[in-house]
Amino acid sequence: MPSPRYWREVPARYRLEAGRCVGCGAVVYPARRICPACRGQQFERLALSRRGTVVTSTVIHVAPTEFQMEAPYAMAVVETPEGARLMVQVADCEPNEVGPGMEVALEFRRIRKEGKSGILCYGHKAVPVR
Amino acid sequence: MAGIVGYGAFIPRHRIKAEEIARQWGKDAAAIRRGLLLEEKSVPGLDEDTITISVEAGRAALERAGIDPRLVGALYIGSESHPYAVKPSGTVVAEALGVGPEVHVADFEFACKAGTEAMFVALSVVESGRAEYAMGIGADTSQGAPNDALEYSASAGGAAYLFGKPHVLAEVVETYSYTTDTPDFWRREGEFYPRHTGRFTGEPAYFRHITAATKAILERTGLKPSDFRYAVFHMPNGKFPLSVGADLGFTKKQLETGWVVPTMGNTYSGSSPTGLAAILDVADPDDLILITSFGSGAGSDSFVLRATELLPERRGRAPTVRSMLEGPRRYLTYGQYANYREKILLNE
Ligand SMILES: [Zn+2]
Numbered sequence: 001m002p003s004p005r006y007w008r009e010v011p012a013r014y015r016l017e018a019g020r021c022v023g024c025g026a027v028v029y030p031a032r033r034i035c036p037a038c039r040g041q042q043f044e045r046l047a048l049s050r051r052g053t054v055v056t057s058t059v060i061h062v063a064p065t066e067f068q069m070e071a072p073y074a075m076a077v078v079e080t081p082e083g084a085r086l087m088v089q090v091a092d093c094e095p096n097e098v099g100p101g102m103e104v105a106l107e108f109r110r111i112r113k114e115g116k117s118g119i120l121c122y123g124h125k126a127v128p129v130r
Numbered sequence: 131m132a133g134i135v136g137y138g139a140f141i142p143r144h145r146i147k148a149e150e151i152a153r154q155w156g157k158d159a160a161a162i163r164r165g166l167l168l169e170e171k172s173v174p175g176l177d178e179d180t181i182t183i184s185v186e187a188g189r190a191a192l193e194r195a196g197i198d199p200r201l202v203g204a205l206y207i208g209s210e211s212h213p214y215a216v217k218p219s220g221t222v223v224a225e226a227l228g229v230g231p232e233v234h235v236a237d238f239e240f241a242c243k244a245g246t247e248a249m250f251v252a253l254s255v256v257e258s259g260r261a262e263y264a265m266g267i268g269a270d271t272s273q274g275a276p277n278d279a280l281e282y283s284a285s286a287g288g289a290a291y292l293f294g295k296p297h298v299l300a301e302v303v304e305t306y307s308y309t310t311d312t313p314d315f316w317r318r319e320g321e322f323y324p325r326h327t328g329r330f331t332g333e334p335a336y337f338r339h340i341t342a343a344t345k346a347i348l349e350r351t352g353l354k355p356s357d358f359r360y361a362v363f364h365m366p367n368g369k370f371p372l373s374v375g376a377d378l379g380f381t382k383k384q385l386e387t388g389w390v391v392p393t394m395g396n397t398y399s400g401s402s403p404t405g406l407a408a409i410l411d412v413a414d415p416d417d418l419i420l421i422t423s424f425g426s427g428a429g430s431d432s433f434v435l436r437a438t439e440l441l442p443e444r445r446g447r448a449p450t451v452r453s454m455l456e457g458p459r460r461y462l463t464y465g466q467y468a469n470y471r472e473k474i475l476l477n478e
Pocket residue numbers: 021022023024025026035036037038039040
């Protein structure tokens with residue numbers, strides 16, 4: 001990902017800032033211009049709780065080249081208490097343990113490196129709450 | 131009086147046992163456990179570094195303080211494993227914590243005492259009235275060369291301290307710093323691993339600086355070792371802190387709470403600050419606490435703290451150090467460890 005695009009996404013990636021539709025209250029992450037529920041165009045900023053529940057998950061065995069040293073790893077759709085859903089890696093556990101209903105915390109992690117000399121990209125991953 | 135208004139620690143969940151490292155190199159595990167008093171150490175995941183550890187520790191410190199992050203006027207991070215050579219770790223950490231952009235940020239480096247150095251400057255900024263709140267963090271993903279004695283101890287973790295004047299959890303009674311030019315341990319620019327001078331790292335380096343700083347702060351405050359409930363000294367291995375503590379007149383009972391090294395390892399800049407966090411996790415109001423760090427090169431920072439009435443009710447807002455050391459862990463083989471520490475290299 002080119003650095004300027006990563007930079008624009010910093011509030012969402014670093015602080016989990018989402019948008020709440022002023023019209024219908026729907027919470028969308030990342031924030032959008034138009035509400036998918038009511039087509040409203042007015043949003044207020046909202047920082048998501050750093051916890052949630054796994055809605056669905058899968059295990060990646062054949063990973064993209066830059067993540068091959070991490071495979072196998074679990075990816076999950078996590079729903080936060082605000083109702084926002086995000087796709088995140090589930091770290092610090094055996095990938096097969098991850099499944100719907102699992103309680104997770106969202107922790108700050110390095111997501112990728114832009115090659116050997118590029119920038120480091122940060123964001124959130126889920127870890128099981130035990 | 132200025133003091134600590136919030137603190138937090140973070141320790142990665144991966145571990146490797148001393149036996150597993152000894153097995154790899156054909157060394158006698160029992161001798162290492164006996165000689166260095168090390169059982170296991172924390173290992174950073176492929177997605178963890180000084181920045182991610184600092185963010186998690188900093189978030190816990192803000193939770194315990196319960197303040198608006200935008201009131202934090204300075205943020206300093208001490209580490210010898212800043213992920214960028216040029217671009218401060220503090221820029222990412224400040225943005226993630228929601229501190230700033232009206233904030234003074236700097237990265238510090240002073241081998242294993244960069245963390246207390248950051249705390250020292252953060253405290254000074256608050257005392258001078260330049261900022262209402264200032265945060266000092268010590269965090270590292272320490273490097274030790276394969277098959278070197280350091281490989282049994284070099285680990286990952288850190289702690290964050292938020293300083294302010296109102297609602298302190300621990301008052302800072304006194305500080306003291308002691309620095310000389312002592313070449314006991316160093317890493318030149320562009321080198322992978324630090325070098326050290328073996329036994330020379332003991333007497334003229336670790337023991338001399340910790341002893342000098344501790345004796346001086348006791349003299350300044352008119353306190354004696356028995357006045358303290360807890361003390362923590364930098365923990366390069368299990369043995370040194372117990373030994374310097376005993377030489378100075380502290381008992382095992384005063385030292386064991388902050389002595390987190392047998393199961394955490396040496397988190398370099400995060401070492402004594404994490405030990406202090408383990409003490410704050412259990413200290414009672416009015417307990418006196420001593421912390422003396424050590425950084426090769428070499429120097430020591432000493433702080434005398436007094437816990438307040440507010441500490442017990444605030445500490446429950448974030449996880450304790452012991453809960454991270456004794457909580458869910460994943461044990462690695464040496465092969466997995468080599469991968470996690472990026473010692474296995476592939477073509478680009
Ligand atoms: Zn809507």
